Amino acid sequence: MAVPDFILTLRESIGTAPLWLSGVTAVVERGDDLLMVRRSxxxxxxxxxxxxxxxxxxxxAAVREVLEEADLxxxxxxxxxxxxxxxxxYGNGDQASYLDHTFLMRWQSGDPSxxxxxxxxxxxxPRGDLPPMTADMRARVDAALSGDPSAQFVVAGEVRRGEHPA
Known part of the structure; x- marks a missing residue:
């Protein structure tokens, strides 16, 4: 996986110590289909x-990542x-946790690659025939497809609606 330059710079100072990073998950829909990628x-x-x-x-960031990773x-x-x-x-010993922002995205153009x-x-x-995925990823997809206008809290692979996870 490509590591952003700012993380490489931080790693020069802190080694493999835990980093708290912000991330995105982009659940892309095109009609009744969803984009999925197989991680290398x-x-x-x-x-x-x-x-x-x-x-x-x-x-x-979500828009950029979809363009970079799937050419859409x-x-x-x-x-x-x-x-x-x-x-x-990670395999090299680097440690991280992520604050994930899951977005529902709508396809505009391009063919996935x-x-x-x-x-x-x-x-x-097809939405009804998604490949197997971890409980955490499935919870992100479910939150994106829920139709709920408010953001959900995802804790340990479980979507919590209408309540703070603490």
Whole structure:
């Protein structure tokens, strides 16, 4: 996975110590289909995900990540969920947790392809026939597709509606 330059600079100072980062998940819809990508690092199918650059608006980051990873032009529809990931330890020992902003996005143009090497596949799936994914990713997709105009709280792979997770 491509690591943003600002994280590489931080890692020079802090080594593999835990980082608290902001990220996005882009659940892209085109009619009754949803975009899924197969990650090159884990082989799992997920919506497009990525890290927000310093000073970047989360919705802009979601648009950028979809273009970079799947070669699609999209527009944000709404913030669907806000969640915190469990701690992750990468193969090189780097540690991170993410404040995830899940957006429902609408396809504008383009044909999906794994554009930047972070994914091995990018394609549309019917909503009723999505590939297997982790409980956390499924909760993000469910929040995006819920139709609820307010953002949901995603905690440990579970969408909590109308209540703060604490």
């Amino acid at each position: 690092d884990t082989g799992e199918w997920t919506p497009v995900t990525g890290i927000i650059d310093p000073g970047e608006h989360p919705a802009d 032009h999209v527009v944000p529809v709404r913030l669907a969920a806000l969640g915190v990931t469990e701690g992750i330890v 794994p554009a930047d090497g972070e994914n091995t596949e990018a394609r549309w799936f």
